[in-house]
Amino acid sequence: MALHEADQAPRTEGEPVDVDPLVEAIEYCYAQGWTDGLPVVPPTPALVDRFLSETDRDPDEVLVHIPQFRRSATVRQVAVNAAMAGCRPDYVAVVLAAFEAVVDEGWPAAGGWQSTTGGGPMLIVNGPARHELGFNSRGNVFGPGFRANATVGRAMRLIIMNVFGIRPHELDQSTQGTTGKYSLCIAENEEESPWAPLHVELGDAPSDSALSAVHVRSVDFVDNRHTADPRQILNDIGDSIARTGTIVRLHKRICVVLGPEHAQLLAGRGMSKQDVKEYLTECSFRRRDDLRRAGKDAEASLSAHADPSPGLTPGMAEPSGEVEGAEGGDERISVLESPDDVLVVVAGAPNAGVSAVAQPLGFPPHFPGHAVVRPHKC
Amino acid sequence: MADVIFLERRGVPAAAICTAALRASADAMAAIQGAPGYRYAVVPHPVSSLDDEGLRTHAKLAGPQVLDILRGIDTEPAPNARGASSGTPGTAGTSGTGA
Numbered sequence: 001m002a003l004h005e006a007d008q009a010p011r012t013e014g015e016p017v018d019v020d021p022l023v024e025a026i027e028y029c030y031a032q033g034w035t036d037g038l039p040v041v042p043p044t045p046a047l048v049d050r051f052l053s054e055t056d057r058d059p060d061e062v063l064v065h066i067p068q069f070r071r072s073a074t075v076r077q078v079a080v081n082a083a084m085a086g087c088r089p090d091y092v093a094v095v096l097a098a099f100e101a102v103v104d105e106g107w108p109a110a111g112g113w114q115s116t117t118g119g120g121p122m123l124i125v126n127g128p129a130r131h132e133l134g135f136n137s138r139g140n141v142f143g144p145g146f147r148a149n150a151t152v153g154r155a156m157r158l159i160i161m162n163v164f165g166i167r168p169h170e171l172d173q174s175t176q177g178t179t180g181k182y183s184l185c186i187a188e189n190e191e192e193s194p195w196a197p198l199h200v201e202l203g204d205a206p207s208d209s210a211l212s213a214v215h216v217r218s219v220d221f222v223d224n225r226h227t228a229d230p231r232q233i234l235n236d237i238g239d240s241i242a243r244t245g246t247i248v249r250l251h252k253r254i255c256v257v258l259g260p261e262h263a264q265l266l267a268g269r270g271m272s273k274q275d276v277k278e279y280l281t282e283c284s285f286r287r288r289d290d291l292r293r294a295g296k297d298a299e300a301s302l303s304a305h306a307d308p309s310p311g312l313t314p315g316m317a318e319p320s321g322e323v324e325g326a327e328g329g330d331e332r333i334s335v336l337e338s339p340d341d342v343l344v345v346v347a348g349a350p351n352a353g354v355s356a357v358a359q360p361l362g363f364p365p366h367f368p369g370h371a372v373v374r375p376h377k378c
Numbered sequence: 379m380a381d382v383i384f385l386e387r388r389g390v391p392a393a394a395i396c397t398a399a400l401r402a403s404a405d406a407m408a409a410i411q412g413a414p415g416y417r418y419a420v421v422p423h424p425v426s427s428l429d430d431e432g433l434r435t436h437a438k439l440a441g442p443q444v445l446d447i448l449r450g451i452d453t454e455p456a457p458n459a460r461g462a463s464s465g466t467p468g469t470a471g472t473s474g475t476g477a
Contacts, residue, residue, distance in 0.1 A: 068380035070410055114403065170406040 029084070033167070036157050036182060040084035050089040051079035054376055055096065063096070064103045066164065068111070069171075073099065073163045078155070081162055085155035091133055091148065094211065095155050097371040098123050098185075101213035102156055105369025112215050112361055113166050117248075118174030119217040119361050120181035121156050122255070124345055126199035127209030129373055130187040137187035139349035141257075142219060142356065153185030178218055186347050192260040193346035194267030201273070202370055213369040214255050214343065216358040218246070224262070225353035230269045231283075233262055233353070234276065238283035240357040242335045244294040247286070252335055253367055255343040255358040256280065260350035277339035284336045289329035343368060379407040383416065393447040395440045399423035419443035 025042035029035055041047070052059050052075070059076035066072075075096065082095040102121045107113065113120075125135045125148075136146035144150060166172045174181075190197040199210035220243075224236045241254050256276075258266070266276055291297045336342060348354065360367070385392040396404045396418050408416035420443070421436045428436065446452075 067384075068407070068410075070412075116400075165406075165410065169402055171403055171410075173400060173403045 034084060034158075034162055036154065036161060038182070040158070041086050043080045043083040047083050047089075048076070048080050051083055051087075051092045052076065054089045054092045055079075055374075056376060057096065057374070063099060064108065066109055069164045069166075071164050073159060077163045078159060081158040082151070082155045084162075085158050086147065086151040087155055088133075088147070088151075091152060093373050093376060094125070094129055094133060094148075094209070095152055097209075097211040097373040098152055098156060098213065099159060100371035101211040101369040102215075103369065104366050104371060105213050105215060106365035107215045107361065108164075110364060112364065113160055113164070114171050114173050115361065116173045116175045117217055117361055118177040118181070119215050120160075120178065120184060121153075121213045122180065122216045122219070122358055123153055123156065123185040124198055124212040124214070124368070125152075125185065125187040125209070126190065126197050126212070127204070127373070128207065129209030130190075132209075135185075135187035137189040137347055138192075139351070141186045141189070141347045141349075142184075149185045149187070150183050153183030157181055157183065178216075180216065180219060184216070184219075186257070186345075188345050189260055189347045192264070192350050194264055195273040195344075195346070198343070198345050198368075199370075199372075202368075204372055209373040211371050211373065214358065214367070215361045215364065216255065217361055219257075219356050219358045222355045222357060223353070224355075228265060230266045230271055231279070233265065234279050235283050237355060237357060238280055238285070241280065241284040242286050244286060244290055244296060246359045247291070247294075247296055247335060249362075250333075250335075251337040251341070253341040253343070253360045253363065254280070254284070254336065255345065255360055255368075257345050257347050257356040257358060259348040259352065259354045259356075260346055261353050262355045263346045264350065265353075273344050274339065276344055277342040280342050281334070281336040281339045285332040285334045287329065288331040288333055291333060292329070341367070379404045379416070379418070380411055382418070383408065383411045383413055391448055393444045394418035395421060395444065397421055397423035397425055417447055419447060 022042070025044075026039045029040045029042055034040060055075065057075045059074065059079070061075045062072045063075065063078065064073050078096055078099055079092055082092055083089075087095060098121075101123070102108065105121075125137075129135070130137055133148045134146065135148040135152075141149075160166050164171075168174065168177070188197050197206070198212055199208060200206055202210070202212070204210050220240050222237050222240050224233050227233060237256060241252075241256075246252070258276075271279070288297060348356075379394055379396070382392040382394040394404070398420055400423070401420065404418060405414075405416075408414060408418075419440045421439050425433070425436060
């Protein structure tokens with residue numbers, strides 16, 4: 001069945017659905033290589049038109065051209081992939097802003113989508129669109145159950161695969177990838193955050209809806225319901241930030257998603273968001289011995305490409321063996337250079353002392369990528 | 379891979395070096411750039427964790443391949459380069475370097 005046939009013979013309410021053409025259409029999409037492995041909604045012309053009717057933007061407007069792929073993304077192509085991802089037509093302005101934020105971060109042009117590091121965009125939604133479209137900012141914020149989160153995040157991956165042709169075993173060189181590549185979209189819990197929300201911190205009006213994007217390799221939990229001391233909680237988060245496995249170069253950026261309970265506890269002890277960023281910059285470190293044990297002392301010495309310290313051997317050379325007690329082993333090696341390299345967002349339920357650390361990839365031009373949702377004028 | 383093809387199209391002699399593990403992506407990018415079968419030097423994987431001696435060995439494998447590409451000589455890649463290119467000559471279409 002051609003996809004346009006699915007638009008014909010409108011069905012009246014209550015009439016039984018003939019599932020065979022629908023299943024055929026889904027299988028057709030699989031056969032075209034249009035999916036992320038999960039079934040997609042067949043993007044019939046009528047369905048795509050419904051998406052395009054929800055925006056004032058020209059369907060042929062080019063949102064980005066990436067020379068190395070010789071491909072451009074237009075408003076129409078974003079709408080097609082949003083439809084396939086399962087978005088509602090009225091999500092289209094948010095999907096467009098999400099994609100603009102992803103592009104704004106700078107990784108697409110710099111090859112981040114193809115990297116062996118295997119990450120993908122994490123989206124953060126702020127403003128009234130969270131409630132208008134039903135984004136989840138509370139319990140299970142990284143988990144399933146919410147159409148807006150699931151499908152807007154998924155739309156990014158389908159755009160990357162279908163518009164730019166970045167598919168596994170071809171242009172996508174991910175060594176392992178991450179589950180977040182299917183979809184990773186959270187909303188900030190502005191109502192239970194003690195601080196200004198992310199989009200206001202970035203200069204938007206509170207009444208704006210906005211999308212922020214950070215290309216992340218992983219999201220790791222920090223469970224600390226053991227103390228009410230703000231420094232201990234942040235020390236615990238700092239330990240996850242500085243996990244040796246995540247250290248690739250000397251410094252990194254980090255996105256900390258504080259659960260409301262942690263955020264409120266920190267604010268209750270008088271800490272501003274900036275205070276939190278500054279303390280995390282101080283407390284996110286490893287001892288030189290820790291890095292030696294992991295064969296990463298060279299990273300802490302000079303740069304990612306530095307020669308190893310005398311007496312140490314890197315990577316696949318001879319095993320380094322015991323290193324404890326070597327000179328300077330107790331030295332603190334900070335993994336964060338500046339509080340500006342720390343993003344703090346509040347999301348989740350205020351029901352436990354749980355936060356998360358999202359590990360971004362490298363130093364793209366903007367941190368985070370950001371775009372304001374353009375309202376539909378009609 | 380794209381950068382090397384861009385360079386060639388600007389008339390700059392160029393040759394890419396790729397590890398065997400990343401050939402699928404290299405071939406896909408060459409095809410996107412309109413240069414399917416584009417020839418490049420291939421060395422065993424990995425590179426990033428090699429010590430100085432390992433890097434020297436890789437350089438010795440890559441060097442002759444790079445020279446052949448730049449000279450337009452169609453030879454098989456070094457036998458030690460596991461999974462190496464079949465040596466299909468490919469060009470970016472304009473430079474005449476044979477690469």
